[in-house]
Amino acid sequence: MPKQSGEAFLHERNTNVHKSREVEDATSYMRRSGEKIPNSPAEKLGAHIRFLNEVVNDGLLTGDQESISRQVDHLTIRPDDVPQSYFDLQKKIARERGHGDIDITPSMRDTMIETIREEQTQSLESWANYLTDASNDTTYPDWFKKYAFEAMTKLGPFDKEKSAYTKRSRGTTAPFADLNAEALAYVYDAIDRHALQGIDADDEKAASLVKSGNFAKLYAHAMMEVTPASAERREITAGSWTKYDQIEGEYDPDYDFNEEGEASDHASVDNEDAMRLAKSLQGHGTGWCTAGARTAAHQLTQGDFYVYYSQDEGGSDTVPRIAIRMERGRVAEVRGIEHDQNLEGNMTDIAKEKLSTLSGGEEYLKIVADMKRLTEIDKHYHAGEDLTVEDIMFLRYSDIKGFGYKRDPRIDNLLKLRDSDKDLTMLIEKVDNMQLAQVMALAPEGSDFHRSASYNLVSNLDKFELSIEDKDAIGLQLIEDFKADCVAPNLNKFYDKVFLAQAMIEYQQPYALSDVIENMDDPSYLVDGLIDYGSSDFITSNLDKFEPGSVDHALLAQHLIEEGKFKDLINNLDKFEPGSVDHAMLVDKTLLKGESGLIGINLDKFEPGSVDHALLAQH
Numbered sequence: 001m002p003k004q005s006g007e008a009f010l011h012e013r014n015t016n017v018h019k020s021r022e023v024e025d026a027t028s029y030m031r032r033s034g035e036k037i038p039n040s041p042a043e044k045l046g047a048h049i050r051f052l053n054e055v056v057n058d059g060l061l062t063g064d065q066e067s068i069s070r071q072v073d074h075l076t077i078r079p080d081d082v083p084q085s086y087f088d089l090q091k092k093i094a095r096e097r098g099h100g101d102i103d104i105t106p107s108m109r110d111t112m113i114e115t116i117r118e119e120q121t122q123s124l125e126s127w128a129n130y131l132t133d134a135s136n137d138t139t140y141p142d143w144f145k146k147y148a149f150e151a152m153t154k155l156g157p158f159d160k161e162k163s164a165y166t167k168r169s170r171g172t173t174a175p176f177a178d179l180n181a182e183a184l185a186y187v188y189d190a191i192d193r194h195a196l197q198g199i200d201a202d203d204e205k206a207a208s209l210v211k212s213g214n215f216a217k218l219y220a221h222a223m224m225e226v227t228p229a230s231a232e233r234r235e236i237t238a239g240s241w242t243k244y245d246q247i248e249g250e251y252d253p254d255y256d257f258n259e260e261g262e263a264s265d266h267a268s269v270d271n272e273d274a275m276r277l278a279k280s281l282q283g284h285g286t287g288w289c290t291a292g293a294r295t296a297a298h299q300l301t302q303g304d305f306y307v308y309y310s311q312d313e314g315g316s317d318t319v320p321r322i323a324i325r326m327e328r329g330r331v332a333e334v335r336g337i338e339h340d341q342n343l344e345g346n347m348t349d350i351a352k353e354k355l356s357t358l359s360g361g362e363e364y365l366k367i368v369a370d371m372k373r374l375t376e377i378d379k380h381y382h383a384g385e386d387l388t389v390e391d392i393m394f395l396r397y398s399d400i401k402g403f404g405y406k407r408d409p410r411i412d413n414l415l416k417l418r419d420s421d422k423d424l425t426m427l428i429e430k431v432d433n434m435q436l437a438q439v440m441a442l443a444p445e446g447s448d449f450h451r452s453a454s455y456n457l458v459s460n461l462d463k464f465e466l467s468i469e470d471k472d473a474i475g476l477q478l479i480e481d482f483k484a485d486c487v488a489p490n491l492n493k494f495y496d497k498v499f500l501a502q503a504m505i506e507y508q509q510p511y512a513l514s515d516v517i518e519n520m521d522d523p524s525y526l527v528d529g530l531i532d533y534g535s536s537d538f539i540t541s542n543l544d545k546f547e548p549g550s551v552d553h554a555l556l557a558q559h560l561i562e563e564g565k566f567k568d569l570i571n572n573l574d575k576f577e578p579g580s581v582d583h584a585m586l587v588d589k590t591l592l593k594g595e596s597g598l599i600g601i602n603l604d605k606f607e608p609g610s611v612d613h614a615l616l617a618q619h
Contacts, residue, residue, distance in 0.1 A: 004042075004195060004196060004198075005042055005046070005143075005196070006141055006143035006144060006147075006191075006196060007042040007043070007045040007046040007049070007143055008041075008042040009143075009147075009191060009195045009196065009213065010042075010045055010143060010146075010147060011041040011042050011045060012213060013147075013213030015041070017045065018041035018042075018044045018045055022048065023044055023045065023047075023048045024044075026047060026048040026051035026052070027044045027047045027048065027051075029051060029055070030047045030050065030051055031047075035047070045143075046143070049061070049142050049143055049146060050142075052142075052146075053142055059071065059128065059132070060128055060131065060132065060145055060146065060149055061132070061142045061145060061146070062132065063132035063133070068125065068128045068129070068132075071128070072121055072124045072125055072128065073121075075120075075124055075153055075176075076117050076120045076121055076124070077116060077117060077120060077170070077171070077172070077173065078170075079113045079117075081170050081171050082112075082113050082116060082171065082173060083171045083173070086112075086116075086173050087104050087109065087112070090102075090104065090112065091104065116173045119175040120175050120176060122175070123175035123176040123177070123178070123179075124153070124176050126179045127148075127149055127152055127176070127179050128149065130179055130181065130184075131145045131148065131149060132145070140188060144188055144191070147215065148184065148187070148188075148215060151215030151216065151219075152176060152177055152215070152219075153168070153176065154167065154168050154216070155167075155168055155176065155177040155216055155219075156168040156169070156172050156174065157174045158177065158178075158220070158223070160339060161339060161409075163220055163221075163223075163224050164216070164217070164220050165177065165216045165219070165220050177219070178282070180222075180223060183219060183222035183223045184219070184222070186222035187215070187218045187219055187222050190206040190207075190209070190210050190218065190222075191210050191218075194206065194207045194210040194211075195210050195211075205221060206218070206221060209221055233310070233312075233319060234344060234346070235346070236310050236311055236319075237310060237346050237347070237350065238310060238311050239308055239309050239310035239311055239317045239319070239321065240308070240309060240317045241306055241307070241308050241309075241354060242280075242306070242307050242308075242309060242317075243304055243305075243306050244273050244274075244276070244277045244300060244304065244305040244306070244307070245273060245300075245304055246300055246301070246302070246303050246304050246326070247271055247273065247274065247297065247300040247301050271297055271300070273300060274296040274297035274300050275296075277290065277296045277300070277305060277307070278290065278296040280307065280309070280318070280320065281307070281320050284319065284320050284337075286320050286323075286335075286337050286341075288320075288323055288335055288341065290305070290323060290325075299325055302325075302326070302327045302328070302332070303325065303326030303327045303328060303329065303330075303332070304326045305323070305324070305325055305326065306322075306323070306324040306326075306354065306358075307320050307322070307323050307324075308320070308321050308322035308323075308347070308350055308351075308354070309321065320337065321336065321337060321344065321347055321350075322334070322335070322336055322343065322347055322350065322351050322354075323335045323336075324351075324354065324355070324358065326358070329359055329360075330358075330359045330360030331355065331358050331359070331360040331361045331363070331364060332360075334351065334355070334364055334367070334403045335403055335404070336351075336403055336404070338404065338408075339404070339409050341403065341404040342371075342402045342403055342404030342408050342409075343368075343371050343402070343403040343404075345371065345372075345374070345375030345378065345379075346375070348368050348371045348372040348375060349372070351364075351368055351403075352365065352368040352372075355368065364403075366401065367401045367402065367403060370398075370400045370401055370402070371402060371403065371408070373394060374400065374408060374410055374411070377391050377394070377395065377414065378410050378414065381414055387414075387418075389426065389427065389430045389431065392418075392423050392426070392427065393427060393431065393436075393439070395411055395414055395415055396415065396420075396423060396453070397436075397439045397440055397453055398439075399442075420456070424456065424460060424463075425463070428460075428463055428464060428465075433464045433465050433466055434466060434470060436464075437457060437461075437464055437466065437470075437474055438474075440453045440454065440456065440457035441453075441454060441457055441474055441477055441478055441481075454478055454483050454486045455486050457474070457486075458474075458475070458478065458486045458487055458489075458490045458493065459489075459490055461474070461490065461493045461494075462493050468494075468495035469495075471493070471494055471495065472494050472495055472496050472499065472500065475487050475494050475500045476499075476500065476503055479500065479503045479504055479507055479509065480503075480507060482507065482509065484503075484504040484507065484509035484512035484513075485509075485512045487500060487504070487512070488501075488504065488512035488513050488515070488516050489515065489516060491516060491520075497520075498525055501513060501520075501523075501526060502525075502526065502529050505526060505529045505530055505533050505535060506529070506533060508533065508535075510526075510530060510533075510535045510538040511538060513526075513538075514538075514541075514542060517542055517545045517546075518545040523545065523546055523547075523550070524546060524547055524550030524551070527539060527546070527550065527551055531555075531556070531559055534563065536556055536559040536560050536563060536565065536568075537560065537563075537565050537568040539551060539556055540556065540560060540565075540568045540569065540572045540575070541568065541572060543556075543572060543575040543576070544575055553576045553577045553580035553581070554579075554580040554581070556576075556580075557569060557576060557580055557581045561586070561589065564593075566586075566589070566590050566593060566595055566598065567595075567598060569581070569586070570586070570590065570598050570599065570602050570605070571602060573602060573605040573606070574605045583606050583607045583610035583611075584610045586610075587599060587606065587610055587611050587612075591615075591616075596616055599611060599616060600616065
């Protein structure tokens with residue numbers, strides 16, 4: 001690659017920027033001041049940068065704080081641009097964390113917006129101040145400062161799984177990208193070597209990215225190359241625990257959450273321990289919200305905080321690997337640096353030993369055991385060994401808990417290439433069938449993973465060697481766990497179908513039968529139960545699926561009116577037998593309820609003369 005100047009590199013990145021009015025005007029000004037400037041794109045870009053430095057006093061080049069403040073304020077999100085989805089997310093997170101359904105008042109909204117802006121301001125200022133601080137080990141040329149800062153302002157949050165930055169929009173509420181001095185130095189060195197000096201590539205990936213000029217990709221690549229949490233650093237487990245004591249006194253936080261669900265805080269921070277804790281986590285890519293000083297201070301008001309640091313390249317314990325947050329004297333949260341803040345496999349024993357010494361830590365020991373077993377299975381798999389029956393049972397049907405806020409990705413990675421049908425066949429052959437069925441049926445409510453296990457169980461129930469009584473008992477258990485939608489499509493695989501169908505009605509899940517009722521031999525036996533349990537509306541919506549004569553239409557209409565289900569009756573009025581409903585009476589009662597619109601949209605279903613059109617129009 002031929003040698004070139006930094007300004008020429010900028011031109012290659014954007015071949016039209018030298019033609020912009022801003023650059024043309026700056027070049028003209030410098031020429032009028034007596035400077036001889038060739039007409040090449042690189043020279044004009046150089047003149048523009050000198051103009052910003054010498055004439056404008058651009059703080060990003062000179063360090064002028066007033067200029068920096070103006071630019072930072074211009075780049076920070078406007079209050080009106082904060083999307084409603086952000087506030088909806090705060091409500092969702094609050095609900096999921098047990099705070100119930102909260103109402104965001106105008107005052108709370110203003111506080112949240114102020115916090116977002118302050119977090120963005122701090123992240124922007126960290127870049128501006130670092131780039132202009134003459135005391136830094138590396139002093140970058142002006143062209144690189146301009147290139148890096150402008151490109152950084154377009155970066156959204158970092159996606160650790162994709163090792164890439166998302167794109168920033170006007171409504172992005174997250175802070176700007178973390179400044180990692182080592183990664184930034186890597187980017188500059190790569191550009192200097194491959195683009196400016198023309199040295200042959202010893203890092204083909206970096207050379208390719210330099211050629212593209214894409215700062216987002218270069219910086220993301222650098223972050224993965226220099227982060228202490230790289231694969232090589234993760235092999236090192238030697239280190240030590242550091243305890244950060246609870247802050248005494250009151251600390252009233254303005255609690256907030258960013259787009260990724262991580263907490264931050266608006267109140268001022270002047271506590272040495274909180275600052276020390278936050279600083280020790282910054283630049284390590286942990287993903288922990290505690291890396292923010294505000295959040296660190298808030299968490300320390302709730303209790304002590306423990307961090308396990310492993311050794312860095314110099315042998316010092318500085319690389320954060322495990323965080324244990326205490327609250328009211330008990331363990332409240334454990335986090336690692338794997339995806340979604342899960343614990344690394346080689347950190348489980350260290351975490352277990354520490355948790356065993358802390359109040360409330362015993363509640364997390366099952367998680368430690370699960371993670372340790374998952375790590376062992378993962379190692380066996382990558383060593384080319386076959387998974388055992390016990391391994392498959394554990395991965396597919398155990399309620400595996402992790403330390404992260406999402407399911408440990410290793411589970412899906414281990415299972416995605418396996419055939420679930422073949423696995424189930426093997427388990428049926430090797431495991432006690434009743435035990436297997438019970439494990440598959442015990443699907444915690446709200447767990448999609450375990451709910452699929454329940455579906456899998458029922459759809460394959462004919463393959464299990466179980467008595468008809470045991471099969472019906474499993475069906476009832478699923479219905480009692482509000483999984484009638486698993487049982488209904490497979491009702492023919494059970495013996496006492498009537499009993500199970502009635503159980504669905506008793507447990508308020510009649511709509512699970514909607515798609516199968518017409519295939520039943522005689523669904524009329526369900527009618528009395530449906531009415532007794534207040535599900536007459538289900539009969540109405542499925543009236544055409546019942547055998548003629550099995551439903552007393554007049555009695556059904558009477559129940560619907562008594563239950564106030566006028567909408568269900570009127571919307572299905574054309575399904576009722578002639579004479580079974582007093583249309584005129586129904587009109588009067590509906591008008592008294594103020595539901596005239598319901599009559600209007602179903603006017604064609606009423607008998608001629610039963611509706612006084614003039615009276616209806618008046619209503």
